[in-house]
Structure formats: C-alpha cells, structure tokens
Amino acid sequence: MAGAREAAALVTDVVELAIHIEATPATVFRYFVDPERLVRWQGIEADIEPEPGGRMRIRINQGAVALGEYLEVVPDERLVFTWGWEGNDGVPPGSSTVEVTLTPEAGGTTVTLVHRDLPDAQAATDHGAGWTHYLARLQVAGPGGDPGPDALASGGS
Amino acid sequence: MDAQLKALADPTRRTILRLVRDEERTVNEIAAEFAVSRPAISQHLKVLSDAGLVTVRREATRRWYRSSPERIDEVRQWLGDFWAHGLEELKRAAEQEEWPERARRQRS
Numbered sequence: 001m002a003g004a005r006e007a008a009a010l011v012t013d014v015v016e017l018a019i020h021i022e023a024t025p026a027t028v029f030r031y032f033v034d035p036e037r038l039v040r041w042q043g044i045e046a047d048i049e050p051e052p053g054g055r056m057r058i059r060i061n062q063g064a065v066a067l068g069e070y071l072e073v074v075p076d077e078r079l080v081f082t083w084g085w086e087g088n089d090g091v092p093p094g095s096s097t098v099e100v101t102l103t104p105e106a107g108g109t110t111v112t113l114v115h116r117d118l119p120d121a122q123a124a125t126d127h128g129a130g131w132t133h134y135l136a137r138l139q140v141a142g143p144g145g146d147p148g149p150d151a152l153a154s155g156g157s
Numbered sequence: 158m159d160a161q162l163k164a165l166a167d168p169t170r171r172t173i174l175r176l177v178r179d180e181e182r183t184v185n186e187i188a189a190e191f192a193v194s195r196p197a198i199s200q201h202l203k204v205l206s207d208a209g210l211v212t213v214r215r216e217a218t219r220r221w222y223r224s225s226p227e228r229i230d231e232v233r234q235w236l237g238d239f240w241a242h243g244l245e246e247l248k249r250a251a252e253q254e255e256w257p258e259r260a261r262r263q264r265s
Contacts, residue, residue, distance in 0.1 A: 015237045019244045022250040031247050041246035073264070113240055 002060075015115040025076040025102040025109045032079055032100065058080055077102055085116065169193065170201050172225050176212060181221040 021028055031037045033050040038058070045059035049070070056068040065086035072080035079100040101112045169191065176187055177193040184202065188195040202222055214221040 015240060017237065017240055017244060019248055021248045021251050023255040027255050028247070028251050029250055037250065042243050042252045111244060113244060115236055115240060119169075 016113070018110055018112045020105065020108055020110050022108040027104055028109045028111060033073070050079070057086075071097070081113045081115055167204075169198075170205055172199070173201055173205065173222075174210060177223045181214065181223045182218050184222060187222065214256070 008020075011063045012035050021060050031041060033048070035046040035048055038046045038048065041060040043060045043066070047055075048058040050073050052070055052073055054070045056066075056070060060066055067084055067086050070079070070080040070081045072078060079098075081098055083096050083098045099112075099114045099116070103110045103112070172190075173187055176182060176190060184199055187202070188198040191198060198233060202211065202213075206213055207224075211222050212225050214223070231264055
C-alpha cells in the first residue's frame with residue numbers, strides 16, 4: 001500500500017467521483033458519445049468526435065465552452081479526454097485530463113470519473129482567477145442559463 | 158475577482174507568486190531576484206496581498222510572504238461540484254431510458 005500512498009501524494013490536484021447507475025454500461029456509454037444524450041446531462045450544445053484524436057466542444061452554458069480532445073475511447077468501458085475552457089489562457093484545452101471508467105456492477109454500472117492534472121499549486125495561483133471566473137459562471141448560470149457577457153472572452157483583463 | 162485579475166495581469170507579480178510558492182520569503186529576498194527597486198516590490202506584494210493571493214506572516218520587524226494554497230482547494234471544490242451535478246443528471250437520464258415504466262410509476 002506504500003506505493004499507492006506515494007502515488008496519491010504525487011498526484012495531489014485531482015477530482016475523483018463515483019456513482020452507481022441502474023443501467024447497463026452500453027446505455028451509460030451512449031450518454032458520453034451521443035451528442036443528443038450528452039446534452040441531457042452536460043451542457044446545452046455538443047459537437048464531438050468520440051474517437052482517439054477526435055475533438056470535443058461542449059457549450060456548457062451561454063458563458064462557457066469546454067474544449068478537449070479524445071485520447072482513448074473503448075466502447076462501453078472507458079473514455080479519456082483532455083479538458084479546458086475556450087478563451088481562457090489559464091486553462092487551455094489539453095491542460096487537464098478526464099478519465100471515465102464504466103464497470104458492470106450489481107446489474108448496473110459504476111461510473112468513476114477522475115479529473116487530473118488540474119492546475120498545480122503554481123498554475124492555480126497564476127490562473128486561479130481564470131478558473132474561478134469560469135466555474136463561477138457555470139454554477140451561477142447552470143445549464144442553459146445566461147450569466148451575461150464574458151469579460152475574459154471579450155479580451156478584458 | 159477584479160482585484161485578483163488585476164493582480165495576476167502583471168508579469169512581475171506572477172514571478173513573485175512563483176518565488177513564494179514553496180517557501181516563505183521576505184521582501185528583501187524577493188527584491189533580490191528583480192532589477193526593480195525594493196519599494197516597487199513592496200507595492201506589488203501589497204497588491205497580491207490585497208487580492209488574497211499571498212499571505213503575510215509578521216515576525217518581529219520582518220514580514221514573510223507566501224502564496225495562498227486556498228486557491229487550489231477552491232478550484233478543486235468547484236470542479237468536484239460541477240462533475241457531481243453532471244453525474245447525477247446522467248444517472249437520472251440513463252435510468253429513465255432503461256426503466257421508463259418505473260420512472261413513470263415513480264412520477265405518478
């Protein structure tokens with residue numbers, strides 16, 4: 001277990017979540033790769049190419065667009081994609097990675113989501129304002145909401 | 158947020174944040190890394206401090222500066238909430254697709 005603890009200590013800036021869903025991995029997987037299903041839980045508009053090297057562009061709400069690239073796509077099992085915010089120098093596409101694993105369990109699916117390589121302590125200090133700016137817009141507006149003009153996107157500092 | 162954005166807009170201040178990331182430093186130690194004057198560095202530190210990006214610890218006549226680790230916790234917290242909310246919506250939609258009858262019964 002010492003190895004695992006060391007690894008955990010090295011990768012400090014990670015969000016890790018798991019949820020059990022009473023649906024098959026095949027059904028759950030479609031909610032990641034079918035744009036129409038994707039926007040039922042994530043964002044309001046999705047333009048995605050779910051294959052390795054394919055691009056991902058998800059309009060989260062009127063104020064924020066997530067951009068990324070698919071690195072791994074294993075049907076019904078696993079997705080890995082990069083994640084960043086459009087127009088935000090602090091967190092450009094490719095600056096962090098999201099790994100999604102679907103595991104059949106108890107007749108359903110356990111979804112594990114790990115968002116790693118968040119800005120390290122330095123990047124967070126340099127760019128924390130950028131992150132906070134976008135994340136605040138996400139929370140305040142919610143899917144489909146309108147947080148108003150984006151001061152960062154329009155080039156203000 | 159404006160204060161933080163303005164504080165981060167200056168390259169000297171970003172370099173200062175890098176210097177005080179892993180260890181506390183005094184104004185003199187920080188100023189030694191730059192060609193600009195010590196008062197100028199003091200002014201930059203005040204801007205960073207006012208924005209909450211560095212913390213200051215006073216010890217006798219010295220002030221020790223260090224970048225504030227709360228920022229990364231804030232980012233992690235926000236992102237965690239963001240994904241948690243999304244996954245709950247995903248659960249609801251996928252279960253409804255596979256169990257439409259049950260979803261109907263639960264609604265009625």
